Amino acid sequence: MSDPVPIAHVGEPHREGLAQRLNWLRAGVLGANDGIVSVAAIVVGVAGATSDISPILTAGVAGLVGGAVSMALGEYVSVSSQSDSERALIAKEKRELAEMPDEELEELAGLYEAKGLRPETARQVAVELTAHDAVAAHLSAELNIDETDVVSPWHAAGASAVAFTIGALLPLLAILLPPAEWRVPATFIAVLVALALTGWISARLGGSSTAKSVLRVVIGGAIALVATYGIGTLLGATGIA
Secondary structure: OOOOOOOOEOOEOOOOOHHHHHHHHHHHHHHHHHHHHHHHHHHHHHHHHOOOHHHHHHHHHHHHHHHHHHHHHHHHHHHHHHHHHHHHHHHHHHHHHHHOHHHHHHHHHHHHHHOOOOHHHHHHHHHHHHHHHHHHHHHHHHHOOOHHHOOOHHHHHHHHHHHHHHHHHHHHHHHHOOOHHHHHHHHHHHHHHHHHHHHHHHHHHHOOOHHHHHHHHHHHHHHHHHHHHHHHHHHHHHOOO
């Protein structure tokens, strides 16, 4: 007879790696948000200085490529440091279990006792979990690490670059496709609507107020667009650009 399978409550999915997947999704939303704002600010600023489509396209593509590479490199370095630390801790725990299993068992029992279990219950839990998977039991109780769920820096870098690129394409297309007189207004509208959407998604993932999140990103994006367009217009009017 097979072991009973735990039934997840509605709204409480008990899946391994759920927190990490949510973090990745949230990081993807933030990466897209960065792509939207940064490239929109670049193309709107150039559009304020000139109506010529060539420099707008050049600046937009350069911002997209540079931003995507920068995001990927930053994510790779950050996640590499995290995964290296986690792997080092996993190796250390395995070594300790091999060299001093009795002490590790007492440590595990002590951890569960500290969580509120009676001493005899805590020891029984520690014994049974150790017999099932000693490494997993210690990593979970001591370090809150899942050996099978260590983040890949390559996956993180790729996801970050893709998210940024998708976000950056929106303002780039919004400023290139409409007629010259509609380029800046169309970009403003498209960007602010997209930012409202990313703010709403981010708030839903984090369980925070959607209204506040949407308001923050929309106001921030609007300030960035107005500032860069104003600077571009000023430079164009003075003949510097």
